[in-house]
Amino acid sequence: MESSHSRRVIVFVNAAHAIDHMFMLIFPTAVLSMSAAFGRSYGELLALSVGGFVAFGAASIPAGWLGDLWSRRNMLAVFFFGIGAAAILAGCSNSVAMLAVSLTLIGLFAAIYHPVGGALLASHAAKLGREIGFNGVWGNLGIAFAALITAGLAQYFGWRAAFILPGAAAMLFGAAFLLLVPDAPAPVRASARQQAAVPRRIAMRAFMVLAVATVTGGVVFNAATVSLPKLFDERLLGLTQSSLGVGALVCAVYIAGAVAQLIIGKLVDRFSLKAIFVPLSALQAPCLFIAAKAGDWGLIAGAAGLMFAIFGQVTVNDAMIVRYTAEAWRSRAYALRYFLSFSASACAVPLVAYLHEIGAASGGGFVMLFQVLAVFGLGIFLSSLFFPHRPNEVQAADAADAPGDASPRPARA
Template structure:
């Protein structure tokens, strides 16, 4: 693999992470405009995203398997085109059924990114924690921009444009990647840039069982928080954001921009310290923040929400590296697919949990109390991970890997 191919692969992987989170989070802000236009209640409308969010998890194993067996780069082309097409279809919907179908296609396309994109980056990076951290920054920026893009386009044009415009840009990016693959500028790497140490079968089984529990809990926390945040801010920050979706979208954007660097920090910690210690610490600090989150309004709420999201993202590089460490290289895409069945497959439960708890009290007090309980379960489970030593420093390579060059700054 050429240095240019490695650089382009990392660039498209980062762009794809941003697009995945932009497009899959658009509806969470657009729904506030649909409440007015379609005269439907919030809990009715948010349930239309249930099938789409479910597809993000269910499609992941097949996507990872195809990436392992066929091509990471070509599967990424499919990701850009299918996800963009789903967003455009949602924007053209003329009723609840058509909107549900469009969101389902969007979710199916989005399911490709994480199992394929994670494997793609790990294959090409020498400093894997740093690489995943940088890629995570783009994902966090995507989540942040989703609320601003959705709110802004809904206010300035209409809710349809909020789907169609970013969907079209995503498809154009897919066309660009297709051209790079077709001309040989982007090729698939057959072996890892940095081979990883092996693991025994018993530790691998134990790690996967433990990580299954922690990933389900973390997935529920993330999905519930990102689903509830626009409505949470709209009700608790009325003096700051007014009645429109643009103000709410701007504050959600601010929170996720603040948290965007957390995965880079988590990645650096994961390269430097034992992964188990980093993972348990990152999960544990979420518990008190979740338990107090519903007690604030106005500017204090903005601060607490930023810390909640920051700590949620901090754990992700360690989690991904723990999974990669205990998985054979040839099955890595499938393993990441299984992970995202768990972490994104619980998204419908997160959507339903938000709707259910909001229906109980027309507030999110019960939601954050339950999420604090999930964080506690995750910490207790993570302490059962196999022991490991601190990473051994890597020897200097005779030929620098393109992804370790300071000019890229992207491991």
């Protein structure tokens, strides 16, 4: 059973996940309304976010280290206040340079969440797969409502409000978190006993596959989520006539990802990871090929299938870390995973900008981009075939959920 302290921790971790992904995707939607203010094209403005995505990956390593050695709870508080202040600064930007610095700071503070929040969730969850699934839903809703909220605020109050109002809300969450969640040790579970039972060669094989899937998946994830508002804006003119309408359609497609994470989270508690990993990864390349050329409802269906596969894959990858990593090292393990993922995903932003400019010049728009992403999707599927199959891992994971005293040392909340 979860204590009231653990429940509060999980609530704030889930809220932080929504804030993290929402703030990283405010700019890709707000940029549709910012060209006139800065006198730059879509591709030129979008390139300003590269620093933020680089920081999103690079800063995860020190964030995970501080979470393990200092305090995961305090690091999450830094996340709330830092990302809120950075967003407010972005909303106050009057120059391209100031905007680029602000976006980089958003990425810097956003990097704290995944290594710290993932470890906090694993330490306080009574049912691992279920909580990872629900946590993924919150992150996906952050992505979904980034498009809807940003488009709405930009349309009715201007693009600056799209940064400033969410920034102020994040700082209020930080204040509530400090008041309601003390810096107490997390419950000690028997996961360390189970992780020690995993043969070294099996663990190394799992992490090698995870590394490949993380790098290729990071490019697909970021390129797809960054480009979707513009893709819908270009191809769905018959279905929507405003940026708010585009945001609503993007939000609806991301809901499919939320459904995926609920479903996959439950499956993680019942089946081996490989049994879920292989069919889920097989879905990505076909959906990317559909998105490359489809329009109207065909595009929406392809995008919904793609988001189901992408976000379901995130849930599987997070479960891999917990199944193969000891508690005392978990923040650093998450940090390494997200360092690889977000460092690779930083390459997606210039890739989107560059291939869109080429496509726009030839009348193809995003066709070439999504064909390239389909190749990455095929790489994810091929890597899944080499993931170790351990039929007994579900029973072992169930045993690890029971309270115990085998952890090397309690992790700080």
